[in-house]
Amino acid sequence: LVNWRRHPLLHSLLLATLLRLPLLWLPGPGRDEAAYHYWAWHPELFYAPLLQWMLRLGDLLPVPEILALRLPSLLAGMLVLILVDLRLRARQAPNTLRWLCLLALVVSEWQTYTGAILHPDQLMMSCLLLAALAAGAGRVVLFGVALALASLAKPTGLLLLPVGWVLAGRLSETAEPRRVFLARLAMAASLVFLLSRLERPMVEAMSHFGHMDPSMPWALRVAGGLVAVLLSGGPLLLLLAASGLGERITTLRTRVTSMRPEDAARRREAWSSLSLAAVLLVAFGLAAVLRGQIKANWILPAAVLLLPLRSVALLPWLSSAALA
Numbered sequence: 001l002v003n004w005r006r007h008p009l010l011h012s013l014l015l016a017t018l019l020r021l022p023l024l025w026l027p028g029p030g031r032d033e034a035a036y037h038y039w040a041w042h043p044e045l046f047y048a049p050l051l052q053w054m055l056r057l058g059d060l061l062p063v064p065e066i067l068a069l070r071l072p073s074l075l076a077g078m079l080v081l082i083l084v085d086l087r088l089r090a091r092q093a094p095n096t097l098r099w100l101c102l103l104a105l106v107v108s109e110w111q112t113y114t115g116a117i118l119h120p121d122q123l124m125m126s127c128l129l130l131a132a133l134a135a136g137a138g139r140v141v142l143f144g145v146a147l148a149l150a151s152l153a154k155p156t157g158l159l160l161l162p163v164g165w166v167l168a169g170r171l172s173e174t175a176e177p178r179r180v181f182l183a184r185l186a187m188a189a190s191l192v193f194l195l196s197r198l199e200r201p202m203v204e205a206m207s208h209f210g211h212m213d214p215s216m217p218w219a220l221r222v223a224g225g226l227v228a229v230l231l232s233g234g235p236l237l238l239l240l241a242a243s244g245l246g247e248r249i250t251t252l253r254t255r256v257t258s259m260r261p262e263d264a265a266r267r268r269e270a271w272s273s274l275s276l277a278a279v280l281l282v283a284f285g286l287a288a289v290l291r292g293q294i295k296a297n298w299i300l301p302a303a304v305l306l307l308p309l310r311s312v313a314l315l316p317w318l319s320s321a322a323l324a
Contacts, residue, residue, distance in 0.1 A: 008085070009081065027066070029066070030117060032118070036052065044202070046155070046202055050149060070118050072123065073123070076115070077111060080125050081105060081106070083129035087136070090136060090137070091310055103236070105304070110232040124156060127149045127157065128147075129305070132276070138265070140171040141186075144184060144185075145186045152190055155194070161191050168183040171268060209293060210293045210294050210298070232296035233300045233303055241304075243308045247308050248269075248274050252271070280299065281302050
């Protein structure tokens with residue numbers, strides 16, 4: 001057997017596949033799956049058009065119909081694991097940290113469910129991780145294209161386009177102005193495309209997503225939502241995200257006298273991941289408090305963006321256990 005300490009990604013992909021198999025072969029599509037499939041052939045191009053286009057392509061594959069239906073989510077979920085590992089390897093993270101971060105995702109109910117049942121979450125998550133990777137590498141055009149694709153993967157991505165526009169300018173230290181223009185053009189094109197297809201019934205439907213009973217006190221509604229986040233994401237994912245938050249704040253607060261390439265990359269990654277995560281947390285935090293709307297899968301992408309890339313400062317006992 002391949003040593004799990006040296007190949008955490010391989011073992012994580014195998015474990016993820018095993019956990020998803022029971023869901024992949026459920027005999028019939030669920031209500032949401034049926035809606036996405038219907039939209040693929042009767043386009044509703046505001047809501048997750050990227051998923052609809054992938055479904056059209058999937059229907060051409062010589063595989064069982066139910067597998068073709070769920071294949072986009074399965075592939076996107078596996079891509080999320082690969083991109084998380086690429087981020088960690090780019091920062092030369094130890095294998096122990098790679099294993100912990102991947103394990104946190106693999107055993108997460110949210111990642112398992114949306115990585116098997118037809119759903120846009122993992123498609124959007126893979127786009128956000130690609131944007132974070134591109135930011136760290138200073139590849140501003142790829143950063144802009146990735147955020148544009150995130151908005152096409154799920155309407156949540158629209159919230160990130162304004163901060164992406166600003167971040168593209170911050171990456172301009174390592175890119176020509178023409179590249180910044182192309183990145184912003186990609187984001188603007190996706191924004192115009194989606195807004196041109198937005199209709200009032202869709203806005204009204206989205207305004208009821210995750211809506212909790214208004215008769216409940218707002219504090220109780222928020223508490224219930226936080227419990228849902230904990231159960232869907234799992235305590236390990238949230239603890240690691242808290243560690244990663246501290247890591248990035250420390251990176252940005254540390255004064256650097258001579259900016260080495262690795263220091264510049266670390267700061268670009270910290271700015272991008274913190275900014276994107278902050279937009280999600282603030283936007284959906286306000287939705288929870290002001291409108292009583294909260295869903296775990298609105299919050300959890302921020303936790304994935306904030307996974308630590310260098311150490312597990314808040315979890316020394318867990319790191320020791322993994323090495324045992």
